[in-house]
Amino acid sequence: MKRVKIKAKGRVFEGVALPSDDNKLVLKLDSGYNAGFYDYEILEEKEVEMHEFVPQRFESRENLGTIKVISTGGTIASKVDYKTGAVTSQFSAEEIVADIPELLEIANIDAELLYNILSENMKPDYWVKLARRVHEAVRDGYDGVVVTHGTDTMHYSASALAFMLRTPVPVVFVGAQRSSDRPSSDAAMNMICSAHTALSDLGEVTIVMHGTTADEFCYIHRGVKARKNHTSRRDAFESVNYSPLGKVFPDGRIDWIAERFRRNERELELYDKFEEKVALIKYYPGLGPEILEFFHDRGYRGFVIEGTGLGHVSTDWVETVKRIAEDSVIVMTSQCLWGRVCDRVYDTGRYLLRAGVIEGEDMLPETALIKLMWLLGNFDVEDAKMLVKENIVGEINPMLGYEDLTI
Amino acid sequence: MKRVKIKAKGRVFEGVALPSDDNKLVLKLDSGYNAGFYDYEILEEKEVEMHEFVPQRFESRENLGTIKVISTGGTIASKVDYKTGAVTSQFSAEEIVADIPELLEIANIDAELLYNILSENMKPDYWVKLARRVHEAVRDGYDGVVVTHGTDTMHYSASALAFMLRTPVPVVFVGAQRSSDRPSSDAAMNMICSAHTALSDLGEVTIVMHGTTADEFCYIHRGVKARKNHTSRRDAFESVNYSPLGKVFPDGRIDWIAERFRRNERELELYDKFEEKVALIKYYPGLGPEILEFFHDRGYRGFVIEGTGLGHVSTDWVETVKRIAEDSVIVMTSQCLWGRVCDRVYDTGRYLLRAGVIEGEDMLPETALIKLMWLLGNFDVEDAKMLVKENIVGEINPMLGYEDLTI
Numbered sequence: 001m002k003r004v005k006i007k008a009k010g011r012v013f014e015g016v017a018l019p020s021d022d023n024k025l026v027l028k029l030d031s032g033y034n035a036g037f038y039d040y041e042i043l044e045e046k047e048v049e050m051h052e053f054v055p056q057r058f059e060s061r062e063n064l065g066t067i068k069v070i071s072t073g074g075t076i077a078s079k080v081d082y083k084t085g086a087v088t089s090q091f092s093a094e095e096i097v098a099d100i101p102e103l104l105e106i107a108n109i110d111a112e113l114l115y116n117i118l119s120e121n122m123k124p125d126y127w128v129k130l131a132r133r134v135h136e137a138v139r140d141g142y143d144g145v146v147v148t149h150g151t152d153t154m155h156y157s158a159s160a161l162a163f164m165l166r167t168p169v170p171v172v173f174v175g176a177q178r179s180s181d182r183p184s185s186d187a188a189m190n191m192i193c194s195a196h197t198a199l200s201d202l203g204e205v206t207i208v209m210h211g212t213t214a215d216e217f218c219y220i221h222r223g224v225k226a227r228k229n230h231t232s233r234r235d236a237f238e239s240v241n242y243s244p245l246g247k248v249f250p251d252g253r254i255d256w257i258a259e260r261f262r263r264n265e266r267e268l269e270l271y272d273k274f275e276e277k278v279a280l281i282k283y284y285p286g287l288g289p290e291i292l293e294f295f296h297d298r299g300y301r302g303f304v305i306e307g308t309g310l311g312h313v314s315t316d317w318v319e320t321v322k323r324i325a326e327d328s329v330i331v332m333t334s335q336c337l338w339g340r341v342c343d344r345v346y347d348t349g350r351y352l353l354r355a356g357v358i359e360g361e362d363m364l365p366e367t368a369l370i371k372l373m374w375l376l377g378n379f380d381v382e383d384a385k386m387l388v389k390e391n392i393v394g395e396i397n398p399m400l401g402y403e404d405l406t407i
Numbered sequence: 408m409k410r411v412k413i414k415a416k417g418r419v420f421e422g423v424a425l426p427s428d429d430n431k432l433v434l435k436l437d438s439g440y441n442a443g444f445y446d447y448e449i450l451e452e453k454e455v456e457m458h459e460f461v462p463q464r465f466e467s468r469e470n471l472g473t474i475k476v477i478s479t480g481g482t483i484a485s486k487v488d489y490k491t492g493a494v495t496s497q498f499s500a501e502e503i504v505a506d507i508p509e510l511l512e513i514a515n516i517d518a519e520l521l522y523n524i525l526s527e528n529m530k531p532d533y534w535v536k537l538a539r540r541v542h543e544a545v546r547d548g549y550d551g552v553v554v555t556h557g558t559d560t561m562h563y564s565a566s567a568l569a570f571m572l573r574t575p576v577p578v579v580f581v582g583a584q585r586s587s588d589r590p591s592s593d594a595a596m597n598m599i600c601s602a603h604t605a606l607s608d609l610g611e612v613t614i615v616m617h618g619t620t621a622d623e624f625c626y627i628h629r630g631v632k633a634r635k636n637h638t639s640r641r642d643a644f645e646s647v648n649y650s651p652l653g654k655v656f657p658d659g660r661i662d663w664i665a666e667r668f669r670r671n672e673r674e675l676e677l678y679d680k681f682e683e684k685v686a687l688i689k690y691y692p693g694l695g696p697e698i699l700e701f702f703h704d705r706g707y708r709g710f711v712i713e714g715t716g717l718g719h720v721s722t723d724w725v726e727t728v729k730r731i732a733e734d735s736v737i738v739m740t741s742q743c744l745w746g747r748v749c750d751r752v753y754d755t756g757r758y759l760l761r762a763g764v765i766e767g768e769d770m771l772p773e774t775a776l777i778k779l780m781w782l783l784g785n786f787d788v789e790d791a792k793m794l795v796k797e798n799i800v801g802e803i804n805p806m807l808g809y810e811d812l813t814i
Contacts, residue, residue: 120719122692152716231746282689285529309559312527339638
């Protein structure tokens with residue numbers, strides 16, 4: 001890491017440069033305060049060892065389990081800049097932990113800063129690096145891993161890790177809808193519930209966030225079945241087409257609700273290849289099939305269509321779909337989000353099936369996208385066509401058929 | 408219309424050709440039964456007057472109001488083909504009405520077949536033709552209009568009519584999730600509730616569908632605030648970011664819930680221009696801004712982005728957004744669906760605002776798409792930029808601010 005001395009706004013500032021996701025320089029000043037700069041002149045910089053950042057180990061207690069906290073940025077690592085009113089990512093992992101002393105009563109915690117970005121800037125290769133870091137932590141014997149993350153794309157990242165990593169211990173994604181310096185912040189309770197979850201009898205990738213707008217409990221969502229369904233409420237995350245796995249209370253009690261992967265049920269494995277060239281296309285009346293060709297011409301061989309209802313697009317699309325399906329995987333999901341795709345009910349769906357479309361069952365469009373990115377990273381097109389319909393990590397809920405859902 | 412004699416499957420069939428949305432020939436046979444054919448040979452065809460179809464007036468009763476029913480196809484006009492198991496659109500408007508004798512106790516009904524298509528095949532110019540036909544019906548003095556429609560894109564069509572038509576009387580979209588020849592069909596109750604709604608003290612475009620999975624009541628949704636949120640359940644439609652306007656019971660009782668446009672509150676007006684070249688783009692990690700250029704190069708000047716969270720895309724997009732916003736309208740909505748867009752909270756949003764993005768407030772992405780198609784049909788780009796943030800027909804809920812929503 002670099003220690004930098006700069007001149008900005010007529011003053012001199014000095015501190016350690018933190019990772020930042022744009023052209024802004026973020027300095028951890030010696031006062032402990034983090035500050036962001038756009039217009040500045042560098043006066044001096046030198047490489048320094050920042051062992052305090054990676055990883056930071058808090059005082060250990062023998063009777064407690066040990067958790068690794070990996071910070072990637074987002075609101076949970078943010079505070080309000082009271083000059084501009086904007087919220088920016090500025091806390092490192094150990095600052096998040098240090099800010100919530102209750103955490104140290106729950107577990108021994110090692111904290112590590114991996115990224116410091118707002119989650120809309122997440123990219124597939126960041127997921128790969130994150131998966132590798134979580135894999136290392138599990139291999140190193142941590143009882144659980146907590147990933148702090150911006151909420152915008154947390155469900156995409158959690159899905160990515162769910163496919164890349166078979167984990168024998170809990171991997172918990174957690175974020176906040178309000179930054180931790182605000183009275184209504186959900187950061188502390190979400191972190192506390194995440195720590196409890198990370199030590200629990202669980203062996204899969206989950207999202208832990210407020211279950212209601214009050215500070216009652218958090219839901220433990222299966223990563224591949226969760227979605228951010230509100231722009232700003234603290235209980236924005238919901239499980240879709242599956243129940244939350246459980247409720248976790250700040251005092252550590254967990255009420256398990258649904259079938260889950262248990263601790264040590266699966267061996268640790270990492271499949272960290274990812275094909276970024278997969279398109280998610282939302283259909284609407286008037287959208288022509290040329291959009292498929294736009295991506296196909298650029299080398300895309302994976303397509304997730306967010307169709308209407310049971311999984312439809314205009315019958316105008318059938319010929320193009322047929323041509324592209326020859327060397328590509330085309331998965332149909334529904335913009336309804338809830339319910340199961342079934343292309344055998346209406347003529348349009350039957351034409352699409354004959355043209356080579358594959359039903360995405362009850363997978364969320366976002367989950368199907370990530371799954372197909374992962375499949376095409378690790379398998380050829382023909383195998384991916386077969387595997388995309390298989391339930392690999394709980395992303396397909398086999399318990400409810402089309403008829404069961406239609407009451 | 409044409410009367411056709413064909414040979415198919417070794418037999419001769421004769422009947423009137425009904426509108427069909429693909430290469431299938433649908434004949435209304437003299438037996439009254441409708442049949443669809445793919446492989447056939449035409450033996451004879453002649454033009455016939457089919458006054459029985461457009462419009463069909465049922466026996467009139469002086470003490471009842473009068474409703475126009477316009478049929479466009481969909482499941483509500485469908486039955487199961489027990490040979491193939493598929494559901495196809497086969498009923499005309501008067502067949503739907505004749506099948507539900509209770510309707511004739513509620514209102515005098517004139518029925519008309521406009522289209523016979525599954526709603527995934529709806530297109531913007533079909534909306535224009537439909538709006539004109541509804542406008543004529545209101546001008547002709549009907550107390551209300553019911554449009555039967557496939558559920559897949561019913562909320563897009565209802566939004567389109569809401570913007571094109573200022574109506575002093577109820578315009579009710581209704582569909583069914585299960586075809587009317589199935590025991591669990593919702594077609595009859597939805598039609599009955601729609602007829603009651605069409606005679607009520609209401610003056611806007613609505614969607615009336617099952618409120619629960621049981622046959623208890625229907626919700627009256629504001630067209631521009633409704634969405635199909637389940638692939639198959641009978642209560643698939645929900646109001647998003649606004650309450651349903653009311654509950655309507657099969658016996659005619661209506662419990663009004665939310666502020667609505669009343670009967671005769673607005674004068675009848677039709678603005679039937681529509682610009683089809685508007686793109687709806689759902690953002691996901693890894694999607695580059697070239698997608699904006701793809702549409703822009705094809706003459707698109709309207710863009711609705713379905714961003715993450717409060718309304719974000721990767722900061723990689725900012726330069727492209729800025730260039731395209733010079734001669735185009737770019738509206739930001741959220742893939743969260745619930746909640747309000749606010750691009751003033753995080754850095755990314757602020758960059759996007761500076762680049763020319765316009766906040767779509769609490770509008771559904773689908774509604775924002777239709778609104779922008781309508782605005783660019785009737786106004787130039789600069790006026791459309793101003794008007795897209797204005798609440799025109801109830802599509803923006805001004806009552807809940809960002810802070811109110813964040814509890």
